[in-house]
Amino acid sequence: MSKPTLSDFNFDSSALRRYEVEVNGVRVKADTLEDHQRALEAIAALKGVTSAAQNIQPAAVPFEQVPVHSPNGLTVTELLNRYLQMKQLATGSVSAVQNTALQFATFVGKRKTIDQILKVDVTRFAEKLKIEGLALQTVQTKINLLKAMFNFAREYSYLKGENPVSLKVITKAQKMAAGYDIFDDADIVAVYAKSYFGPQKIKDPDYYYACLIAVVTGLRIGAITSLCKNDIQKTESETWFLRIRDDKTANGKRDVPVIPELLNSGFQAYGSLSQPHV
Template structure:
């Protein structure tokens, strides 16, 4: 029977999953290696016996193996298919990993010496247990129909297949062929099944144990073949042999689950590789999911309970904004930290829900990857009773006059020109902080007699460092006369004369702060504090002030949404007709702004 055939059991209504196939009367797991692993002369599949004739049980075991295999292969990323030498080396690393796992068993402390007689009796007990289990399972058909994926089918006699397996095992036993592989299979099977304890398998007895194991497997295959032919007398001597009752060892190898820190790292790597997370947002995404690790500690992901997640959410409600940085500096435990900052304003419900939803998203991904069976964080978001309009606090007219029009808001008051110009641009254009701080000099130009700011990701100057929040963020906004009068165009010209590409070249990104606008936002926050404007207002309040100016005048039209970088709500307005022209926007929208007057 060809090794790569897929099989479907007759008289079975359910088709086995793609990673299962039936060999003899036992299901096997198989994993088709990615092309990068398939080098000249190497195997194309990983195959493991699941030691069960029950399809439902085999499916569950195979699903778990599928997840573990995928994670293991992630540790050995392969080069392109033509890099045979490198791939051969990495496959050797994979085999070395398996050998290390075997050595961990053989070299575990506290070994117990077993006599050959004890080993034989224990294996007889294990054989008897398997025969008794299979005796009550559904009898498989005499034949199965297998296909090769190309539409070719043939009948396979299961008894003959079992005899062939027994013959191959006998060959290995007599010649020593594939003995290293047989040792691994023997030890992993016997210890994982609990037939032998880790302390009972040692370097002194592993060779003899493997030979006895092969002999037991040969007997098992021959008995299976005889049963399929209706001959139950063949197995009688095996039932009469001396045996020690099979009982799973207490310290058998447990099914390995990722720890939380391993899951977070794997999730992070895959999301970046898949392009699901933009580079500038990596820090935010990772901080949210690592919040769980900081609060509940590191533990196997299958042991994280619903109560753990409720406790996590409840703990977040007691923490202040910027708690991660403060916690790292404090050296306190979470409990001590909460006690110290109990009088501080806590995280907003919106922030808590963002964190909980990010963690829930990670667990949902882990479920899809068969790493866990359920999502303990699903549906744990808090109900936010505050209206959206209450969350967006614009600067009042008095605030705006106090900040910009009291006579002390001047360019020479700021060492960094961005600290002066960015708030003004936000006030008169409604642009987001990062949209302003990442501007290039070429993004400000004249079109049909009107100066404008072109908000875009592409550049002709060769510096590709701009990002947009959404597809609707790409837009052009006419420059208000007040900005021109204050010298914005003259400032741009000075930057061009100095051969600068970016409008605010003193702003920088770092790995920890992957946005140009962080320092500008911080400086504006200090300005608000200096002016005693501290009731939940920030740089983002400037964007809300721009919006509020048009809202109270009933001017939240499609034209406003185009300028503001929001999706046009009406379907016809989104899909039909051209965008509003720069002249229309300037005359009907921008020119009407009268802050500070």
């Protein structure tokens, strides 16, 4: 049997005086003619309420009340991981970006999301670096690394709105004035004084030979520390050279001749024992 509906019944007072019916979860009882009339009015009212409720549309959220935070809510360290996954950076650049991003994350708070970071946070970070003794050029380099990472966030829709990292710490004139000075022989002797530098050959050979390679080749420190023992090679004419496979730029990947004095200093033996990097 199918469930009876309201239309199945004749509500003529002579046919039915007492009944009980449930409409939309509300139970209606009638025992007299007056009850019956009130029941019909109640049923009509309930139908009207149901119809009105079905036509109600959710109110639109005003534009100015829409949350400004991105749905991802990435922190600086989470953005760093995505940035390194998607961008093919040189080994030296990777460490520079990691160090700067983690330093910035610690400064602003590791739980703070990238869309909560303001320009004033970047300014305060730059001021802190300067107070700690970093040169303006070094501070600008760190800011530029952060700027590239936040540009990536905008490109991949991790960040909504403008890039908060747009600070210009040093002007072009200041950069030119703060250029690197050329070291003369006396400066090099002072830096590599045997009283300090000599014992490092035993205490910390990695540090010792990295510094020695830097002074005789002019290579970037990132290129030096990425050297492997099989990168120490010799030509058919018995000229030793270093094969640079990883550097900051494409032009940095090259073969660099080294003077015999470097090999005679014990570097050849050290390189043959190093695993896997020099």
